[in-house]
Amino acid sequence: MDTGRGNQRTYYNTRMELGGGFVLCAVLLAAVAELVGRATAATYVVGDNLGWNVPSSVDEYSSWASRHVFTPGDVLMFNFVTGEHDVAEVRKAAYDECSSNDPILLSTVGPWNTTLNSTGEHYYICTFGRHCSLAQKLAINVTAPSPTPPPSPPMLPTPTPTPTPASTPPMSGSPSPIPPPTQMPRSPSPTPSPTPMSGSPSPTPSLMGYELNN
Template sequence: MAKLSLVVVAAIAALSIIALQGAEAATYFVGDTVAWRIPPNGAAAYTNWSSSYTFQVEDVLVFNFATGQHDVAHVTQANYNSCEDDSPIQLLTTGPANFTLNATGTYYFICTIGDHCESGQKVTVTVGSSSGSPSPTASPPPGNSTTTPSQSPPPGSSGAPSLAAASKVFLAPLAIVMGFMWI
């Protein structure tokens, strides 16, 4: 009986570790090396960037831009299509700006400075439901390490805790439970 209980507890701990690793949000640097500026090849730069990732709820977008030279407005689809900034859902004016994707659906972002939006500085991001597997974290643009938010994981990391860290969280209580089982 004690061996069966030990197997059940170990299986629960292993599944918990797997679930914990998949539950963490990822951080994406919008445009990667292009950053958030008027793209050299028009809107295709941001279309290609956003289509190369799978975004999940709680992922964070980092818009790297120089304060005063750009901004980022979360807008409706109609305002995105027309580059109208008369009533943004949210306007972030200090770079770098973080935006957390808090629900499934499509998000629309534009720069409201001058004709930047018309010149291609706009991006859509579609957020799916969480699949339980971590999304990749985009690397920050080279040479921009000073604009990387301090809470971001290191480049190339999904932001998920390491297996060693997760093991400590679950194996310590497991050892206590196992100790009580043998009494």
């Protein structure tokens, strides 16, 4: 019985350790995602050098917004003097009518930062006097970031082609006969004249006379 209880206790302890490990991993992943989001987020000063004031032209803030691309996590910074201006985030109808009734949020202390947490259109106005009617209003569109393209595969070196050896003509079955050396004809040697033999008998006189007489 003690062995069975010990096994059960070990099993439950193991499950608790695994569950704690999963929770820790989830917390770490959430923290990493938040850090990555903060690293890629941008902060925009509304109006740049103009800040949040009554502009000199009616399209000042719309022109400023058209020069930027806003994504979730970006921050808008409204630079204004407290007591002279404020910032109210409103809906589309209130933006068009410059109405400060039922704002989504309102900040009266400057400067003021707001984080863009969702995609879509966002509208801001100043509720002081006729400032909104004088074009102190801002409309932006927040879009989802473009997906990061996957990294290109590494370039592999192009293999160098191996040169093909020149083909050797096939050898014939039997070797060609080697011609014999050419012999020059020899000139015939002169035949020596017969040498008269010494001691030959002289012709008999009688015979010589007989031949003459006949």
